Amino acid sequence: MITTTGLTKVYRSRGREVTALDGVDLHVREGEVYGVIGQSGAGKSSLIRCVNLLERPTSGTVTVAGQDLTALAGRGPRAGRELRQARSRIGMVFQHFNLLSSRTVRDNVELPLEILGVSGKERTRKALELLDLVGLADKAGSYPAQLSGGQKQRVGIARALAGDPKVLLSDEATSALDPETTRSILQLLRDLNRQLGLTVLLITHEMDVVKSICDSAALMEKGRIVESGTVSELLATPGSELAAALFPVSGEATGDDRTVVDVTFHGDAATQPVISQLSRTYNIDISILGAAMDTVGGKQVGRMRIELPGRYEDNVVPIGFLREQGLQIDIPGREQEPALLKEGAAK
Numbered sequence: 001m002i003t004t005t006g007l008t009k010v011y012r013s014r015g016r017e018v019t020a021l022d023g024v025d026l027h028v029r030e031g032e033v034y035g036v037i038g039q040s041g042a043g044k045s046s047l048i049r050c051v052n053l054l055e056r057p058t059s060g061t062v063t064v065a066g067q068d069l070t071a072l073a074g075r076g077p078r079a080g081r082e083l084r085q086a087r088s089r090i091g092m093v094f095q096h097f098n099l100l101s102s103r104t105v106r107d108n109v110e111l112p113l114e115i116l117g118v119s120g121k122e123r124t125r126k127a128l129e130l131l132d133l134v135g136l137a138d139k140a141g142s143y144p145a146q147l148s149g150g151q152k153q154r155v156g157i158a159r160a161l162a163g164d165p166k167v168l169l170s171d172e173a174t175s176a177l178d179p180e181t182t183r184s185i186l187q188l189l190r191d192l193n194r195q196l197g198l199t200v201l202l203i204t205h206e207m208d209v210v211k212s213i214c215d216s217a218a219l220m221e222k223g224r225i226v227e228s229g230t231v232s233e234l235l236a237t238p239g240s241e242l243a244a245a246l247f248p249v250s251g252e253a254t255g256d257d258r259t260v261v262d263v264t265f266h267g268d269a270a271t272q273p274v275i276s277q278l279s280r281t282y283n284i285d286i287s288i289l290g291a292a293m294d295t296v297g298g299k300q301v302g303r304m305r306i307e308l309p310g311r312y313e314d315n316v317v318p319i320g321f322l323r324e325q326g327l328q329i330d331i332p333g334r335e336q337e338p339a340l341l342k343e344g345a346a347k
């Protein structure tokens with residue numbers, strides 16, 4: 001639904017160049033909620049602004065719903081109108097809502113319809129329908145100043161839906177909201193995604209957002225996507241930074257003669273009592289140093305950091321047992337894990 005290839009954005013100001021995007025290949029499938037995370041300055045906002053061509057990419061292409069927007073932007077005087085039309089099919093939700101304070105809620109939602117040249121009566125009908133959809137039917141005549149942050153964001157979302165978009169872009173839509181309001185706005189985005197088949201690309205710095213509503217996610221660093229995939233693929237990727245950030249576990253070994261093991265559970269494995277099996281089978285005492293469990297996409301997933309008595313070399317067999325149960329095993333601080341395992345097993 002959204003594809004970028006080799007997307008690059010270089011800002012030039014006062015003789016200085018900043019490469020905000022450095023060859024980004026993004027692929028968002030139709031109907032999914034896709035989260036992009038990354039540190040401040042990683043290029044997330046630049047990416048989203050390039051996707052709807054609010055910002056002109058320096059190079060690369062952007063295709064949304066089969067339409068090459070970069071080509072539209074570059075084709076002379078008519079391009080302006082075509083691009084505007086294409087853009088009206090891409091809804092955008094902002095962190096600070098960007099509502100007009102002098103207009104009522106209904107008039108704010110009608111604004112994009114006015115720009116599209118929709119007649120007065122039809123505009124009002126559509127605006128009221130959208131306000132109903134976001135749960136604000138009773139606030140149509142209010143002014144933004146009379147609304148809470150969560151209600152303002154609902155207006156922002158209704159306005160973004162005015163052009164019947166196929167795609168909704170959201171740049172930190174919940175970061176100005178308290179946790180409870182955040183949850184209700186995320187739920188709304190999820191519902192819209194399901195009810196309308198809307199594809200959602202959202203930028204966030206909150207891992208909880210990714211955990212609660214995203215089907216897929218990408219991690220950006222210095223203008224590049226360094227990891228991407230569905231949330232379950234990421235969890236199944238050994239050493240994935242995103243997976244570790246989604247399910248952070250901590251805890252230090254309690255002594256030198258101990259082995260710390262990170263166990264990632266997904267799907268059915270989560271329900272099997274593997275830890276107690278391990279303990280019984282090898283007659284060892286296992287300490288749990290930390291754990292994070294959650295339900296992602298209806299499946300129970302999680303990580304647990306456990307400690308086994310003895311050094312790594314003494315635990316090759318129990319670790320092999322865990323792997324055989326279909327669990328993903330990471331040994332913190334040990335990069336060349338598989339090779340060492342083979343060597344150990346041969347002894």
Ligand SMILES: Nc1ncnc2c1ncn2[C@@H]1O[C@H](COP(=O)(O)OP(=O)(O)OP(=O)(O)O)[C@@H](O)[C@H]1O
Binds near residue numbers: 040
């Ligand atoms: N209009 C601009 N002119 C010059 N440099 C810019 C401009 N917009 C962004 N940048 C620079 O591009 C880089 C990426 O910025 P961007 O806003 O995309 O980051 P971000 O990931 O959204 O960060 P944040 O999490 O703080 O919102 C930064 O180094 C930033 O200073």
Ligand SMILES: [Mg+2]
Binds near residue numbers: 044045
């Ligand atoms: Mg930003």
